[in-house]
Amino acid sequence: MSIRKKNPDKEKALSIINAAEADMDYTLSLQISDKSANTIVRNVYESFRMLGEALLIIKGIEPLDHIICIKELLDLDIETSRPINLIDNLRRLRHNINYYSYRATKLEAEDTISIAKSCFTPILEKVKEIILKN
DSSP states (O other): OOEEEOOOOHHHHHHHHHHHHHHHHHHHTSOOSTTTHHHHHHHHHHHHHHHHHHHHHHTTEEESSHHHHHHHHHTOOOOOSSOTTHHHHHHHHHHHHHHHOOOOOHHHHHHHHHHHHHHHHHHHHHHHHHHHHO
């Protein structure tokens, strides 16, 4: 596991979740098209990743890769209208976009938005609750 121990930092964790929320709000306002698909997938994934990073920071862990951030989210005990393990699919899709020149389609962007609308707010609220308790 790629981590580095640090002191828990509540302010940094709150700052990260606020940035994730703002980025998600902006991304959800974008027009969905084949042209915007890569940006939508990247931004939605990054917003989820940031929530996982905030959870790690409040535990005193500095993540050195994305997988551990996403695992933090997948381990949350929350109910969403779509399975939260779909976030890991977004990680793979974003990886293909960034490293293999994959072009996401409008359909993939629509599915990504659907995942975001189904999962982001419940995860965000749970992450805020956890951070504010610490």
